[in-house]
Structure formats: C-alpha cells, structure tokens
Amino acid sequence: MKAEDKVQILKFFLMVFNGVFVILGLAIFGCGVWILFDKSSFIVTLSGGSSMKTVAAGLFVIGLVVFGVSCIGYVGAYKEIRFLIMLYMGFLIVIVLGQLFVTFVLLIKRKEITNFLIEEVDQIIVTYGTMGNGSSEHWRVLDAVQHYSNCCGRNGSTQWENNTFISSLPDGEDVYPCSCFNGSCPFLPNDTSLMFGKGSSIYQKGCQESIEVWLSENGLAILGMDAGLVLIQILQFVLSLYLIQNIRRKAKQKRLLNNQEDNSAVNDGYEHLD
Structure with missing residues (x-):
C-alpha cells in the first residue's frame, strides 16, 4: 500500500477517535462544572472541602484542554503538519498525567470526602x-x-x-x-x-446509605469516563505516531518521484540533442 493511501486511512481514524475524544472531554468538563456550580445537588455540601474542589477544578481544566488539543489534532491531521501532530501528542501525554492525578486524588481522598x-x-x-x-x-x-x-x-x-x-x-x-x-x-x-x-x-430509615450510594455511583461514572478517555488517548497517540511516519514516507516518495521526473526530463533533452 502506498504511503499516501496509508496517510488518508490514518487521518480518517484519527479524526474519528478525536471526535470521541471531544465528546468525552466535554462530558468531563460538564462534571467539573456540575460539582463546582450546581446548587441543586447534594455535592454542594462539599463546597468547603479542598479535596473535592481540587477534583472539580481538575475535571474542569481537563475538559477545556481536551477541546483545545482536539482542535490542534484536527488541523495537524487535515493539513498533514507534523509539528502540530507532535504538539498534539505532547498534549495528550500531559492530559493523561492530569487525569491520573485527579483520579489519584479522588481515590485517595474518597473516605475523607x-x-x-x-x-x-x-x-x-x-x-x-x-x-x-x-x-x-x-x-x-x-x-x-x-x-x-x-x-x-x-x-x-x-x-x-x-x-x-x-x-x-x-x-x-x-x-x-x-x-x-x-x-x-x-x-x-x-x-x-x-x-x-x-x-x-x-x-x-436513615439517609447515610442513600448518600453513600449516591457518592459511589457518581464517583464510578467519573472514573468510567476517565478510563474511557485514557483508552482513546492511547489509540490517538499510536495513530498520530504512525501518521507522522507515513507523512514523512509520503514526502520522501514524492521527492523521489520528482527527482525521477527531473532526470527523465533531462535525459529527454539530451536525446533531442543527439
């Protein structure tokens, strides 16, 4: 298969996964907004808890960053700009580290919360x-x-x-x-x-059991979205890596083809002189 064909296939799949990435990112952003600002939820009682504020702020920032990084990924893949794709891959690594930090805080501070x-x-x-x-x-x-x-x-x-x-x-x-x-x-x-x-x-009946179930269900929902986002990011990173390699190979093949055409034109010129 030609490098150009591989590039088109990789671009398609990268954009599909990037779309899923945006949806999950917006969902995580929504969780952060909900925890920070929703006054009709029982989570409002945690407003004085620094741990929960850290988790909410982390989700809020990750959601925004995901959207911005996705835009970079779309432009880099569509225009086949290797610098933007590499920048995109770097941001993916940063986002994964941020997610791991938020998840770590959520798990470690769960009992405290x-x-x-x-x-x-x-x-x-x-x-x-x-x-x-x-x-x-x-x-x-x-x-x-x-x-x-x-x-x-x-x-x-x-x-x-x-x-x-x-x-x-x-x-x-x-x-x-x-x-x-x-x-x-x-x-x-x-x-x-x-x-x-x-x-x-x-x-x-007391309400403690209901409160703990509520916390558990919402915590699992956040962790589930987080795990899904990490999986998507791994796939995006691999696809981006292969895309960069094939863009480089495509450019090399294009240069070789141009050189062959130039050599052919020069040879045709000499034959005319003969």
Whole structure:
C-alpha cells in the first residue's frame, strides 16, 4: 500500500477517535462544572472541602484542554503538519498525567470526602429551620434527599432531636421536617415557615446509605469516563505516531518521484540533442 493511501486511512481514524475524544472531554468538563456550580445537588455540601474542589477544578481544566488539543489534532491531521501532530501528542501525554492525578486524588481522598459529607449533614440537621442561618439552599437539598430516598436524618429519625428549632419547642416530641413524613405533612400550628410537622408517620430509615450510594455511583461514572478517555488517548497517540511516519514516507516518495521526473526530463533533452 502506498504511503499516501496509508496517510488518508490514518487521518480518517484519527479524526474519528478525536471526535470521541471531544465528546468525552466535554462530558468531563460538564462534571467539573456540575460539582463546582450546581446548587441543586447534594455535592454542594462539599463546597468547603479542598479535596473535592481540587477534583472539580481538575475535571474542569481537563475538559477545556481536551477541546483545545482536539482542535490542534484536527488541523495537524487535515493539513498533514507534523509539528502540530507532535504538539498534539505532547498534549495528550500531559492530559493523561492530569487525569491520573485527579483520579489519584479522588481515590485517595474518597473516605475523607465521605466523612466530610457526613459531618456537613449532621451540621445541617442541627441548624435546619433556624431563622437567619442563611443555609436555605442546603435545607432544600436535604429535604430532597429525605423525600426521594424515603429516609429521615442521617442515621435515623431520632437524630432530629439535636435540631436547634425542635429542641427549643416546649413540646418538641414527634416534631420532624415535612420531608420526613411518608404522607401529607401535619404542619405545626405556629410554624409560619411550613417546614416542620408533628406526627409519627415518618420514614424510620436513615439517609447515610442513600448518600453513600449516591457518592459511589457518581464517583464510578467519573472514573468510567476517565478510563474511557485514557483508552482513546492511547489509540490517538499510536495513530498520530504512525501518521507522522507515513507523512514523512509520503514526502520522501514524492521527492523521489520528482527527482525521477527531473532526470527523465533531462535525459529527454539530451536525446533531442543527439
């Protein structure tokens, strides 16, 4: 097979894998944005955790870099510019190292992140419904977790006895947030916030298991995308290496062909003189 034909085949496959690379990169970028900015997700409670911020920032930057590097790869492959392809390969190595760092932090700090989340949940339960606390966003997220996971408190409904508002009531027994009730909420008569109710028809299961499952599923999703991206990058690196070799071979064959044509033209000139 001619070098020119090999170059066209390698360019096609490199662009296909580069397209998949862009899609996975945008997905990882989206994960970083979600962790950093989504206020409707329970991950907001980790906003004070430097480890999770490092992971989110790493995913955010990797996603942006992937898009930029893909553009370099497309131009280099389409125009057959060896310098851009080599630059592209260098960036691939840097991105892989960045991904390994983020993955390493995520795995090593996993237990620390879980413990930090547990502490945050306990603190939210204590301050829930306290006027002037300024954490209403956290409260809504906790309500969503309790309502959709059919649970109450982190380790059980009795944990709500530690709540500042409930413990301040003269008769705080059987008072819980409305999200703890498995039916309509029996609102407290004097509670203008409509956040608490009184009754025994509540979820007995704690939310810790649901929280840990949520963390595990989302962590596995991120690691899965990360592993897929690494595999694609290895294929891209190999294809880029072969493409550079064949571009060089194509240029060499073109020079030999031109030299042969020049020699043939010179020989034709001499024959005419003869």
